[in-house]
Structure formats: structure tokens, C-alpha cells
Amino acid sequence: MRDVAIIGIKNTKFGEMWDNSFRDIFVEAGVGSLEDAGVSGEEIDGLYVGNMSGGQFVEQEHIGALIADYSGLAKNLHVPSTRVEAACASGGLALRQAIFGVASGYQDIVVAAGVEKMTDVSSSVASAALAAASDREWEGIMGATFPGLYAMIARMHMHMYGTTSEQMAEVAVKNHSYGLMNPISQYRKKITVEDVLSSIMVADPLHILDCSPITDGASSLVLAPADVAHKYTDTPVYIKASAQASDTISLHDRRDITTLDATVAAAKRAYEMANLGPSDIDVVELHDCFTIAEICAIEDLGFVEKGEGGRFTEDGETAIGGKVPVNTSGGLKSCGHPVGATGIKQAVEIVHQLRGEAGKRQVQRANTGLTHNVGGSGATAVVHILSRER
């Protein structure tokens, strides 16, 4: 197994991009990451793209080939290009497949990208498309949407552990404070706990400011064998672990809906592979599709005991300067959540942090980071550990 490094990164702006098409944004991200790496098209052996639902959002499947074509890599270079889908974890899995491509020796320089254009349809169409990430025959058909599913998780977490709406709101307040410092963020707006609690209720107990938004955006990474990474950059970031796990797609089949067993399993595998533990992680990008999801994730990733996530957040331990800074990009909540791109954007943010180029949101002495990307209500989880050290 060959070691793999990240040598180039690029995010587009995240938000409602009515002046940019699906094609525009993936080309911007892809070409930007190649420029960042100093790599030419001729050097690329493969593309992997995370995209949840081009079919439903822009009536386009076959996204991999489309991207190769519009990036100028298809006609003469015939670069292989593969779309990977696992709902909101599509980006994380595209990164993982790209790692496999390089680790296997089949490919050397590869691009791992993610893209979603969600605002070209009405929000009801978008909600229906997103609901296709749940079990359509047991959840979707009953009218369950993701805010409803995560509201059940939140209600149970409150019941079992005394987690409060204020503690959940603190997640949003923190992530908005970092989103404000991130030039790509969809919502660059400071909010307070009171703002969250007084915002409209979407699915009790989740207010609209507990929810991540509908977003357009694309993100891209360039990967290379670790042995040649220094040819391209002075600051390669190494993949220390890539781990993925599945769980039941329906919430009602879980042993405990407050624990995402897929996250627990993926984290365990990742820590073992990297020979590291939660205390070795300096900065985290995790899947805060709803505020309760961040509270569950910091528990399931092992940063705090089960049930303590709300208090840990309230105590500022997930802020910069706390025990484990979480979602310095602004997270899905404030930076935005173009579902197929999110898993890649998380890695881009960790690379920014490990390179020391995160500006006002820089975590000091950040050496090792972790990304955590979830599909649906936790049927897929993928965890990557990245480090400045090989």
C-alpha cells in the first residue's frame, strides 16, 4: 500500500450561485486545485467526483464524464473519471476512492472533487431529492424528511442526557463565528443563542438556525504518492487513515438513535490505522448537518463521553482554544452544505489548517486533523485522518 499525500486544494464560494452553472463551479474548483498543486492536465491519471443527485437537481447523471469533458481532460487525454455517491457522504467517499487509486499503484496524480448545485430547483423539490438519502420505503414514504429524523435524534438525546436547546444553539453560534472568518462561507453572519432559539421551528426541537442550508458549491483536492509529493509542494499533507462504515439506513432499526454506530466504527478503524487516538487530533471538520449532529459526532468520535457533548460544547471545548477545535470552516451550518462537495471541503479546510494558512480561524500548532462525513441519518460514515507528518 503506497502512502498518499494531498498536494493541491480549492473551494469555490459556497452559497446560492445563480450566476454560475453546475459546470462552472466544478471547473472552477478542479482547475483551481490543479493550479494550487502546480500540476498540468497531462499529468492526471484519474478524477473522482462526489455528487449526490445530479439526476434530481440538474437532470444530469454521468457526472464523472461530464466533468472530465468540461475540464478539458476528456477529448485528447481520455482521463478516467468516476462519480461516487453516498448521499451527503459522497465527497468523503470520492476522496477515499481517490486514495485507493493512488495507494493501489493504478494511478499516480488524481483529483478528488465534490460538487452539488441545489438551488436550481425549488426547496420542496430539493427536500424530496434529499429524502432519497433515507429509506424511501420506510421513512420517505411516511413523509419523514431529514430535519424530522434529526429532530427525533435530538429529542432522544435531550431525554437521555439532559441536553438542552441552548447547548445545541451554541453549536450554531460557534460555527457561525468561524463562518464569518471564512471567505467562502454561505452565511457570514454572527448569531446569538437567542437568535437560534427565537428562529422559526422546523422540526421540534430544531429551529431553522439549527439546520444546515441548501447550497451550491464545489471543492477539489489533488492527490499524489507521498514519495513524490515534495516535487509539487513544500507543504504536503499526508493521509494517515481512511475508514468507512455502514449502518442501517432507517433510524428505527438502530439500537440507539443517539449514537451513529457507523461513525463509531469508522473512527475506531481510522484511529487504529493511523495508530492515533482522539487526544492526538488538533483540529476537526465534522458533519454538523444539524446542531445535534455535531453533539453526537464529538461523542461518537471519542472526544468526549457519550451524553457529555452538549456540556462540552457549552464549555467552549470545541472552540478554537478549547480541547478540540471543531468546524473552523464554519461547518455545514454556516459555510454551507452542497451535499456532494462537503466531504471534500472538510479536507480542504484541514489542509488550510495544517499548512497554517487559515487566517483568523487558524488553530495554533495544528499538526494532525480529522474529517468526518455522514450520509443520510448515519447509514454511511467516513473518517479521514490527515497529518503534516508522514
Next chain:
Amino acid sequence: MRDVAIIGIKNTKFGEMWDNSFRDIFVEAGVGSLEDAGVSGEEIDGLYVGNMSGGQFVEQEHIGALIADYSGLAKNLHVPSTRVEAACASGGLALRQAIFGVASGYQDIVVAAGVEKMTDVSSSVASAALAAASDREWEGIMGATFPGLYAMIARMHMHMYGTTSEQMAEVAVKNHSYGLMNPISQYRKKITVEDVLSSIMVADPLHILDCSPITDGASSLVLAPADVAHKYTDTPVYIKASAQASDTISLHDRRDITTLDATVAAAKRAYEMANLGPSDIDVVELHDCFTIAEICAIEDLGFVEKGEGGRFTEDGETAIGGKVPVNTSGGLKSCGHPVGATGIKQAVEIVHQLRGEAGKRQVQRANTGLTHNVGGSGATAVVHILSRER
């Protein structure tokens, strides 16, 4: 790079399966392939599933997790499961990603499957869903469907090389004759050249009997490191090459629409990787979504000079007993074309042939086989070479 072998196979019946759901068929294929390999669920490190458009056909994305769940591999085993999409080449790419998983050393025993349930929607909805494999902004939006696109290829091939409707019909006649011998086939019906020529015109010059059908079906393979394959089976089939290439998604951007440059590029890479040439191939499963596609493919794969595909077919050289037996499964034309499953089914048929268990359609002394799977009108092509010898 670790060598990889196929140790288990299974196809469901292909056809209009109104008594079986999407979930039923992928479980039948997956479990069947594990039984064929003698592998238990606990041994599986990963699942890869090719599926073009669960979102549009059955309102379900997140297919990977769904499959892991309904196969009993999610709740306690948390087996990673990834959906791969490249239109009608989704199955071929799922096989390729599964190979990368094993070759990289990240995974040992993996399942590569493909599934599509296409008959739960009306044929107009199915046609629209399939058109999402073309360039929506240049082709789909103009009303171009795949029969229309391939009709243009056929018309140009006739113009440039004198290829005839009779020669194209011979492809259908041959493939139906083999489909008749394949117990899983959708159409087990002998047809004549006259039947094809007198069948309804879909897109001139393509009659309906020049076209592959809308199909439900699932196929599955089990892969293992070559070093341990004999632990599971006396007849492992080894992956000698896996190659993929992209081309422009729109037909009008190609230098020559009668040549699928992605097929040419993927075949070249595959032959180089296997250190073999076209004359070393004993049996072929290729992408005959339309009869003209088989004629182009035998040329692009190097079995015959460009422009000679019609005559080569007419002369019986692609029949069993000819120079290179093509589509002994019945091909997409007669066996059926559940788009996400097709690339996997092709490999299942080659394994049947190399194991010597293809019954009446057995090719004698079949030692090395090739599969060729195409997405859209040729924006993606993937070629695998399989052999009894490592």
C-alpha cells in the same frame, strides 16, 4: 499492486420483474455470489455497487448503504458500501473500484455488484432518466435520446464504410441465438434478419430489434487477493487488466462519431497492462446497447480494421466458432440491459466461460476474456481482461 481474482459470481434473472423489488434483486445477486464463493458476511471488507439512477427510477439514492443494510452487512458488521455511477458503465466502474480496494491492500474480500430496476416507471420516464447520461444542455434539451444518438452513429458508419442494415441485423440475430441458451435472458427468442428489418423503426436506421431493452436485474462478483483465491475456489479467474477512459459527453464534439475514442484508449491501456493483444482474447462481452454499437466496438477494441465490423459480423467471425466470439450471454440486446448491472453481468459471463460452465454457449478452450462497458454514447469506456492464468 496486489493481484486480484474473482472467486464468486451470480446473476439474477434479467427482465421485467414485477414480483421483485429493487431490494429483492440486489440481495438475491449479492447473497448468491457469496454462496458461490463460499464466503460468509463476516469476511467481507467492502461492497461496491454500480447503479445509474436509483434516484430517478425508484426515488432512492444512497444505494450503497441500502444494499449493505438489506444484505445484513450494516447493523453489526458495518461493512463499507459505495455506489459508483457512470451511466450504463456504472457496473464496469464498480468492478474497477473493487479491484482498487483489493489491489491497494485496504481491503481483502470485496463484493462488486450492479443493479437497476427500470420497469417500475413508464417507458417515457425511463427514456428521460436514461437521457440524463447524455449532455443535458446540448443533447437532452434538444430531445435527443439514445436511440437517436446511436442512429446518427449508424448512419455515419453506413455512409463512410458501406455498412448495411442487414449487417447490423446480424448482430441482433447472433445475440438472440445466444440469449436463447442463457437461462437468465430477458428475450429467449430466435429472430431472423427479416424479423429485424421488418420490426418497427425507432430512429432510422435503427429498428426496435436493433435496440437493447429496458430491464430489471442485478449481478454480483466476489473478489479476493490472488494469493488467497485458491482457499475459496478451484477455478479463480484473475484480473489481468482494468482500464478506463473518458471522451466528450456530446457526440458533436467528437473527431469521428463512428469511433469511440474512449473505447480505443481504454483497450490500448488494458492490452498494455495485460501484455496481451486482441488476438489473445478468446471470448468477449461488449456493449451492444444498439447493434451498431457492437460493430463499432469490435473495431475499436482492435478485433478488426475500422470499417470492417459489418462484414466481419456478416461472415460469422463474432459467432462461437469464429475468430472472436462476442456476447455469448446474449449481450445487452437479448440478455437485457439493467444499466447499472450490465458491466458486472459481462464479467459474470466471462467467468462462466473461463470456468467452462457456459453450457450450450460454451466457447472451447476459453482461457482469456475481455469485457467492454460503455457509458452514454461513449463518454466513458471501461475494459477488463480476465484470465484463468495469473
